[in-house]
Amino acid sequence: MTLTNEFNQPADLHLLVRMSKPGDEQMVRDFYSTFKHEFVDDRDHTMLDKYTADGRVILFLNKDNGQPVASSIALSHNIDPAKKAPTKKAAWTEVGATHITLGGFNLSSFMVSAQIMNEMFKRPPVQFFFADIYKTNSKASTLLSKVIGWDFFVPNDDLWDSTGFRHEEHLLDWLRCTTKTLPHQAKLLLETMDNPKIVNHKTGQAVHLDLSEMGWLKTRRKALENIATGPVSAILLDPAANQNIEWAAGTMPKRTAKKAGPTPQP
Numbered sequence: 282m283t284l285t286n287e288f289n290q291p292a293d294l295h296l297l298v299r300m301s302k303p304g305d306e307q308m309v310r311d312f313y314s315t316f317k318h319e320f321v322d323d324r325d326h327t328m329l330d331k332y333t334a335d336g337r338v339i340l341f342l343n344k345d346n347g348q349p350v351a352s353s354i355a356l357s358h359n360i361d362p363a364k365k366a367p368t369k370k371a372a373w374t375e376v377g378a379t380h381i382t383l384g385g386f387n388l389s390s391f392m393v394s395a396q397i398m399n400e401m402f403k404r405p406p407v408q409f410f411f412a413d414i415y416k417t418n419s420k421a422s423t424l425l426s427k428v429i430g431w432d433f434f435v436p437n438d439d440l441w442d443s444t445g446f447r448h449e450e451h452l453l454d455w456l457r458c459t460t461k462t463l464p465h466q467a468k469l470l471l472e473t474m475d476n477p478k479i480v481n482h483k484t485g486q487a488v489h490l491d492l493s494e495m496g497w498l499k500t501r502r503k504a505l506e507n508i509a510t511g512p513v514s515a516i517l518l519d520p521a522a523n524q525n526i527e528w529a530a531g532t533m534p535k536r537t538a539k540k541a542g543p544t545p546q547p
């Protein structure tokens with residue numbers, strides 16, 4: 282490990298954050314096969330490739346070597362368990378295969394919030410976002426519930442059938458992101474956008490997140506502010522409001538096309 286001369290502490294890390302794109306398939310496969318973890322189930326390669334090409338894998342790449350150090354996938358679930366491929370309109374979207382190989386930077390706050398907002402803008406599921414987490418993985422469920430703000434819930438039969446995890450019923454905890462958790466997640470995103478340097482308070486090491494390839498964060502900034510603290514947040518936080526994510530997406534401010542400026546006079 283490189284040490285800084287001055288402070289004798291690990292050198293800062295520079296990570297490029299971006300959504301996956303066609304051509305990343307092998308890199309994503311390699312990441313999951315290299316960094317296997319008891320809490321991350323193996324995913325079918327065909328499915329992995331499709332989600333990678335569709336831009337639904339969020340990647341944190343070490344800028345020194347271009348290799349991922351963290352990854353997570355937004356996976357569509359339709360209500361028909363007989364359908365293997367994700368449908369255009371998912372009933373639920375799962376945040377799954379989350380693996381952050383660097384400890385102590387709480388990168389999951391930004392990672393999960395970015396995935397949720399990206400999906401909200403592009404393809405909101407009809408009902409809600411969810412994660413199923415092994416009961417023995419208290420770290421992940423604590424982070425999701427206490428830091429990111431998701432709620433524990435009990436899945437209904439349709440969701441059990443759609444995920445195919447019923448045989449693991451006794452092993453799993455389920456958490457979901459409904460409308461009322463969105464303002465907090467928008468705040469987490471804005472905080473990191475404004476200060477993309479995260480320090481590991483135990484080691485003093487810092488990671489610098491390069492968000493230049495997350496262009497949508499910039500173009501959606503006003504919408505994110507509106508969801509975080511603006512008029513939309515009040516609607517989303519209203520306990521009487523609908524908890525359906527597709528409904529929430531309809532309340533979000535739309536991007537307005539830039540008006541053409543005045544024609545320059547000669």
Ligand SMILES: CC(C)(COP(=O)(O)OP(=O)(O)OC[C@H]1O[C@@H](n2cnc3c(N)ncnc32)[C@H](O)[C@@H]1OP(=O)(O)O)[C@@H](O)C(=O)NCCC(=O)NCCS
Nearest residue numbers: 318320379380381384385386387388389390419420421423
């Ligand atoms: C779960 C995971 C995504 C979290 O990554 P992260 O956000 O970067 O988390 P960090 O390592 O920075 O830990 C953040 C905080 O979690 C808390 N934490 C750590 N271990 C914990 C534990 N065993 N139980 C409860 N909380 C714990 C601490 O408060 C820690 O902050 P601190 O180190 O400053 O005290 C990552 O640890 C991981 O990839 N784990 C292996 C795979 C996995 O479990 N994936 C999730 C499956 S869905």
